[in-house]
Amino acid sequence: MGGLAAALLWVTMAGAGGHEPPVHTLAEVLFCQPPWPSLGAALTFDADQLFWFDFPGSRWTPRLPDLPPWPPALETPDQLLQDANLCQDLRRAITDLVTGRLAEAKGVPMADVFPMRPPVPGEPNTLVCLVANIFPPAVEIVWLLDGVPVTQEVTHTHYTPMADLTFLRFSYLRVTPATGDIYTCVVTRQGDNTSTIAYWVLQPPVDAEELQTALCGAAMALGILLALLGIAMLVAARRGARGAGR
Known part of the structure; x- marks a missing residue:
């Protein structure tokens, strides 16, 4: 051990x-x-x-x-x-x-992928893979694009110690994202056969006119629902008043 x-x-x-x-x-x-x-x-x-x-x-x-x-x-x-x-x-x-008397302490890495700037299709950006809960500080971080390993434009930081005695590490990948691209950050502990995987996909942009139409439709539906609810409450109140007057 x-x-x-x-x-x-x-x-x-x-x-x-x-x-x-x-x-x-x-x-x-x-x-x-x-x-x-x-x-x-x-x-x-x-x-x-x-x-x-x-x-x-x-x-x-x-x-x-x-x-x-x-x-x-x-x-x-x-x-x-x-x-x-x-x-x-x-x-x-x-x-x-x-060795043989105490179990070896290990942490399960947790990974999250996010862009450094708001993503725009066709514009250069940097993806960040944040890996937390590392212990011991011995992990391998690999990037994939649509399942194919990426080795260019990749940088890793040194391990950063945390107050809970675990370690934190960042990995950066410079990208020019396109709609539908699937980026994967794979974190593997040395000596283990287990990996932690995090994905990032650039979502297709929402057309401003379509978004405005959807919001207007949602607002109209909410207004109708509130109107029906008000009518139901008014009818219930009148019925209650008539019952009390008998």
Whole structure:
């Protein structure tokens, strides 16, 4: 049985002013595990990833290009690599102790696909596959278009640790959608034969005149229904008044 060890540093900060100041969480999470990626580290603020550590390149990398670079004196790559070696040693030792005695924890990934901008047929857009409830952080994300794998214009983010000890990951696919295209995001856990699948289909645009006609018809039907209901209530009230006068 494989194992996963994680070192977590959670810092909770409360804003000033007000009766109930907002609470913010700054977290640095380091994990190590047998499957790829064997090492991972990220710094998050309120579950939004700010930096992730590129272990092959031995450097902190900002999640977004407009973020300032990592302060060199805050935590050097050498310090983090020492922590990573300790994490690996602890993982191996704990795995030897608990294998066959404790069940291995696993989460079932949940996926959702949505466009980054309101979709328009024939106009470039980006589809986002949001994968949540990942544990351990070792999943493969594949895109399909009408059942055919797509490898071009695909990017994946690093794993983002969440407060419930699961991980979040995004995958992006640049597309020029057409009506009827079926896009599929397939998420597979490494070492398993199970996958989570999410679909996205560009719906045909609704003609403005047809939509207006449908809305007018619905409003007319609702008006007739309310009128009939009012007549029925009036008749019932008159019958009740006549019965009371006898």
